[in-house]
Amino acid sequence: MPETTHLERESLPRLGEITYKRRLSENVVHIDVYAPLIAKKAEPGQFVILRALERGERIPLTVAKTNSENGTITLIFQEVGKTTLALGTLNVGDSLRDIVGPLGNPTPIKKYGNVAVVAGGLGTAEMLPIARAMRQSGNYVISIVGARRADLLILVDEMREVSDELIITTDDGSLGIKGVVTDPLRNLINEGQVDFVITCGPVIMMKFVAQITKEKKIPTYASLNPIMVDGTGMCGACRLNLDGETKFACVDGPDFDAHRVDFDELMMRQKAFVEFEKCALEKWISENRHKLPPEHPLIKHSIRSNPYG
C-alpha cells in the first residue's frame, strides 16, 4: 500500500490534523492525528469520539497507539458506512472537525499469568495496545488474530512484536489455521494454558469466546462497541445488559466481564439504525464514488433503501 508521510514543517500541526495515513487493507485505514492532550493521557482500552466533518456524526474509535513525543494518536477504522468513508477520504494535512478524549476506562492491566488476547478483524487494532501492556506487566501473552481472508488481516507484524506467541486464523485457510479464533482458543484452554482472556471483534465472535471460557471459568473481558452519541454518560445510547443490570459502555466500560454480557441484545441494538445507515451510505457513494478506489468493497455492492419507507 502507498504511504503518505507528514511533510517536515516548522509550525506545529493544528489540533485534529492528520499527520500520517496508510491503508492496512482494502477498507481499513490507519491515521495519526495531532491531539497532544489525548496523546499524553490515553491509556490502553480508552477511546476518542470524533466528527470528521461539520454536521457529521460523533463516532467512537479506540486509541490504538499514543505518541506523546510528537503529540499524535493512532486511530484505525474500517470503512463501513458514510462517516468512516468520509473520514477515509481525509488526507495528511486535513483536520478532523472535532476530537475529544480520552474517554472510557483503561483496561485493567495487571499480572494474570498466561493471557490470551483474542482479536477478530478490526478488533486487532483495539487489542494491540492491550497486548503490549499485558506483556509489559509480566504476563505471557498469546495473541490469536483472525479474519475471513489473509488480505483482511491487519497489524500482524505489530501483534507479533508485542506477543509471546501469535496464532493466526482465516476462514478460508489462506493464512494460518483454517477456521475461527475460537478453535485455537479452545485448544489452549484444554491444555490448561490460559489464566485470563481479553477479546475484541465482531459481537458474535466475542459471544462464542465468552461461551467457551465460561464453561472453564476463565475470567474474560470483552471490549464492547455499541452505538454511542456523546460518549460521556449523558445519553444512554450505549447501554448494555449485564445479568439484568444496565451499564453504559462509555463510562462504565468499554471493557466488561464477558460472562455477564447479553451479547444477543447488543447485536440487535447495533442494528437499530441499519436502514438509516444504508440510506446515508447510498447517498454518499452516489455523490463521492470518484473518491473511492474501484476495488473498494462498498462500491461492488451498493444498496438502495429508504428508511422512511
Add this chain to the structure above:
Amino acid sequence: MDETKEKRDDTKEERLKRAKELAERKKREEAGTEKPLVGLPKKERLKIQRQPMPEQDPMARILNFESVVLGYPADIALLEAQRCLGCANPKCIPLCPAEVNIPAFILEIVKGNLEGAYAILKESNALPAICGRVCPQEVQCEMECLLAKKGPVAIGRLEQFVAEYMLDKFEKEPPTITRYTPTKEKVAVIGSGPAGITCAADLCKLGYDVTVFESLHKPGGVLVYGIPSFRLPRRIINAEIKTVEDMGVKFMCNTVFGKSVTLQDLLKEGYKAIFLGTGAGLPSFLGIKGENANGVYSANEFLTRVNLMEAWDFPNADTPVYVGKKVITVGAGNTAMDCARVSLRLLGVKESHIVYRRTKAEAPARAEEIEHAEQEGVIFNFLTQPLEIIRDENNWIKGLKCIKMELGEPDESGRRRPVPIPGSEFEIECDTLLNAVGQSPNPIAMRSIPGLEITKRGTVVVDEESMQTSVPYVFAGGDITVGASTVIFAVGQGKKAARGIDRYLSAVREGKIKWGEKQLKAQLAVSA
C-alpha cells in the same frame, strides 16, 4: 352649570398646575436629581391590556423547527412596556434569580432607548435573549406584579424583545462590547451551560482570567442539546454566547473535565478556583422490563440527536433518529413536552402521546409548554403508569403495557399520590418510547475531585450563599446542586458562585486566609 364646562374649568386649573410641576420637574431632571417621566399618564396606562404574543399557527409550526413565538413587534412592545407602573418598591426584582432591574429596563423601552434597556439587562444577566424565552416568568418576576390579576406586565416577552432586537442589530453592525483585560487570578469554569456562562461572564467583568471547558463540540450545554430550536433558535444561543466570548471569556470545547483535563492539570496550570456547572446529564430510566429495546430512548439521547446533531435534517446531517409513526413520551415536565413536540415535527410521525401517572394539575411543565403541546395535537394520557415495554423478536419496541391510576392521599411533595386501579392494565401500541422522567448529575466531573461532598441523590453539597463546595477552591451551581431544574435557576446560582469565588480569591489575595483553606462563613457573608 354644565358638567363639561365645570370639568373644563377644573382642567384648566389643573393644566396650569401641571405645567408648573412639569417645568420644575424638568429642572430637577436636568440637574439629575429626578428620574425622567415618559409615556402615557398612569390612568391611560392602566387601560392597556396585556399584549398577546404572536405565534406561528399550530398546524403550520408542526411542519418546521422554526420559532413558535414570533416576538413582539416594536409598537406592541412599546404598548406593553407602558403597562409597567414603575412601582416604588418593585415586587418583580426580588423574584428574579438574575436580579435584573426590571422596571428600569422597561422604562428605557418606553423612552425608546433599546440600547439602554439592553445594557441594563446585560448588567445583571449574560443571557437575556435566552431567559426571555425559556424562564417560567409566571412563577417568578410576573407572579407578584401589581397587575397580576388583570394580567401581569409581560416582562419575559419584553426582555426577549429588547435582547433579540439588539442581537439582530449586532449582526448588521458589530457591537462595541467592552473587552475586559484580566488582572486577577485564573478561574476554570466546567460546563458551558447557563450556570457556567453566567458565572464566567460575571467573573470576567470582575477582572478574572476565565476559561470555560465544554465536553461537547459546541458551547451551550442544555441550551443546545436539550432545548429544541423552535423554543430557542440556535442563532440566538450562538449570538448570545458570542457576546460573552467578546467580553474576554475563553471557551474550550471537546474537553472533558476528569478525562481530557484533570483537577491536577488545572491547578498546575495556575487556576486558582474552579466552578462546576456540569448540569444534570445522567438520564433516568423507568426501571421496567424491556427498556433496552430498540426504539427506546432517554430524553437526553433523543433530544441530543435532534437538537445538537440535527437529526431532523437527516441525511443532510449525518446523525439519524428513528421515530416511526407513533411515539410515546413518559413524563410531564418541560423535557417531556420538548420530546413530544419534537416528535411531532419529525417526518412520518402521526401521533405523539404523553403518558403521565398523575393529572394535568400536577404536571411540572410550564403552563405555556403544556398549552403549546395541546395546540399542536399532542395526546395526553393522564393517570397512566407504564408497567412493561413489549418487544418483538428483533428487540424492537411494539407497545407499552400500562395501568390506570387514581389520585389518593397527598404524598411528601404535597401532591396527591397516584394509586394503581387493580385490573385496569392495558396496552398502547407504539414505535418509539422516550423516557423523560428526570435526570441526575453526571458523576464524571465530581468523581475526579477528591474530597468533594456529594449527597445520596448524587448532587454536590454547596453553601447556599457562596456556592462553595467542601473543597474550598471548588464552587458549583445549576442542576449539579439540585438535579434537573430551570435555566434561570442555573443563571442565579452562576451569579452567586461568581460572587463567592471573588470573595474567596479576594480574601486569599488580601492574606486573610490561605488558599485551599476552608473559609469561615462570616468571611463569606454577603454585603448586600
